[in-house]
Amino acid sequence: MTGVQDDEQRHAAVAAVGAARILPVVVLDAARDAAPLADALLRGGLRCAEVTFRTDAAAESIRVMSERPDLLVGAGTVLSPAQVDQAVEAGARFVVTPGFSPAVVRRCQELGVPVFPGVATGTEIQMALDAGLDTVKFFPAEQLGGVGTIKALAAPYRSVRFIPTGGVNTGNLSDYLALPAVLAVGGTWMVAPDLIAAGRWDEVAARTAAAVEAARPTGEA
Known part of the structure; x- marks a missing residue:
């Protein structure tokens, strides 16, 4: 039964991120900013967020x-x-890593929490597949060749879905999201550290709304 529950959680997380098409990558220096940030993201139309373990x-x-x-x-x-x-x-419903760590992936699977490991090469994608995973973070996306590299990697790995992160913004996100292999894009521009530090929650909400609009599939009302 646990395996079925694990699959259900993984599919639910993938579906939620895929529906949002944007995964904000959040760095919070103070937990007091968490509640107003959550409010701002929701007001902007996003229903998912990745909070990074870069701070205490x-x-x-x-x-x-x-x-x-x-x-x-x-x-x-x-x-x-x-x-x-x-x-x-703490309540995390999924885990994202910057690179592929067998130990981290194994621990996530032991706990039944979905994990999207970071990959940069075909070797790491193969490792993800060997671990039973088919959704990965492509990082750092722009520095690794961006859209062209994902197209090349997606050709042999047709079952893999990518979440490109690193250098993605409103100017290029539509290029990434146009690729069938891309589930969603990760980014920081709508949750920029300077906005959070200044408590500019209306601007966070506005940038989030603009990102959601830019990510909307062509022809969708």
Whole structure:
């Protein structure tokens, strides 16, 4: 039964991120900013967020944001099994890593939490497939060749879905999202650290709304 539940959670996380088409990558220095940030993202039309473990406030921020039932919150920049435990205990519904770590992937699978490991090469994509995973983070996207590289990698790995992150913005996100292999794009521009530090939540909401609009499939009302 656990395997079925794990698959259901993974499919639910993939469906939520895919429906949003944008995964904001959040860095919070203070957990007190978590609640107003969650409000701003929801006002802007996003229902998912990745809170990175780049600061000491990550776990508490995930805990606060996870209290919103309409927001799917995951943990990003997860580098160790211990951080997986912290993230899941705080309420993270999925885990994202910057590179492929067999130990982190294994711990996520032990706990039944969906994981989107970072990949940069075909070798790492093959490792993800060997681990039973078919959704990966492509990072850092622009520096690795962007859309052209994803097209090349997607050709032999036809079952894999990518979440390109790194250098993605409103100017190029439509190019990424036009690729059938791309599930969603990750980005920081709508949750820029300077906006959070200044408490400019209306601007976060406005940028989020603009990003959602830019990511909307062509022809969709």
